[in-house]
Amino acid sequence: MPPESILLSAFAALTLAFALVFAPRAVSRRSLAVRGGVGLGAIIAIAVVPNLDLALLVLLAIGVVDAASAGARGFGARLRAPVLAVGLLTLAGLLARAEGPDVLARFAAVGLGAGLAAAVGVMPYLHPVEPDRSQPWSSTAWLAFIGPVLAVVLVARGENLLGPDAGGVFGAILIGIGLLNVAWGGVAAWLTDDVDAAWRYSFIADWGLVLCGLGLTIVDGRRAALLLLFTIVVGRLPLYVASRLAGREKTVTERPINLVVAASLAGAAPFAGFAARILLLRSATQLAWPLALVLALGMLLWLPGSYRLGQSLGLPRGRTAAGILIVLALNIVVGLYPLPILGVARL
């Protein structure tokens, strides 16, 4: 069991508890607890099962449950991404284990990369953006709640299956998909008209950096990926939920809290995203400096999009404001002193 997966499961539980405590009174706690609890159970199951095949079956099961909860209208559309992911990962696992020429392992690496992208929700046109306003977090359940543990487990199991040569190919594919998502997510979060879609693209851009970190295969890259996953689960996800709940009034403000949230989302110092970006650039420099240059340019794309997303929180009040302050404080603490988290993950 990858140690990062235990840590990320704990973060997901923390975020669920946060949502239960700090969501406004109008939100159904029972529905949130049931849906979040099922998702958390799936996360833990994916983390603890002993092999890839069982992890894929858990992924398929949670995909069916998630799709069924959306009703018949969205059932088929919501099930496409997890089923495609399971299919690609199954075929990749088969090719990786079969006897044959070396090119088979490389095809397996391609399948693992594509399956990972489909599973976490960064494959274009596959995950529908939810029109259901009564479930504001459902469209990001895969990206920000189940996806982080799933990605860590799939990368760890995939590297065990592949040899050193195909492992290098797998890393290169992850970096390629990551760079694509950095550019696509960053530009789209900036330019799209819909604020909800902008939030979703911002998750995708963050995932781009995570995939680059996972693909770099050196310890600083893994550290960066873990800290970025922390910022997704314990930073961006609760802020997104707060934004969706504030969106009822459709207010856009430029108060200090909005600017601080924007800085957190952009990965500015002293938030956790800053430490992650420094580690990522350092690891990219160790591998190939042009990659670091591309990543640094890509990171600039976070600035306009984050400013816009920070404004979308409106003027938070009451328990929502308290929750946002706690999220920001946690991100500052981890940004200033990330060693305990990295130590638990043995990185």
Next chain:
Amino acid sequence: MTEIAAGLVAWVGASLVVLSDGRRGLALGMAMATAGLAAIVWADVGPVPAVLVAIGGAAAAGRRLTSGPAGWNVMPGGSTPRFILCVAAGLLAAWVAFGVTGGHGPGLRFAAISVVGLSVARVLFTTAPETVLSGVSVLALAVATISEFEQGGAEPWPFLAAALIAAGASWIPIRAADAA
């Protein structure tokens, strides 16, 4: 030879799932795919996992026989692309299983590749919940079969999990179309 014949039965079953829009056709396809996969698992892994696969698939096929669009409706009008897909998937799976890869279990590789490919294609290109769930049930069973290639041999847990998913997916309640 038996294993290869069972692989062919599994491919025909998965093709029927792709080609059918009626519950009888879907149920027959699921039953044939289950029978093929269970026979391969019996030969390669053992009787307990094979029985688990058979029970899961039979429960799923039985449920499909009682719910979904009535009739057989195999190869309705406009299904030529689906037919070509089934043939192409079978040829590609046979080439990879028998020509490109080696070692034991060529029938298992053929069955797994063709059933996984066809069931995923079925889910991607349809919206009817009953049809989607038929593809999911068959996919779950196929995923479990490749655990035979796991280092140290296959354990019964993936087969048990796959049987539960295959059976459970067919019985899971789906709310009527909502307005959201």
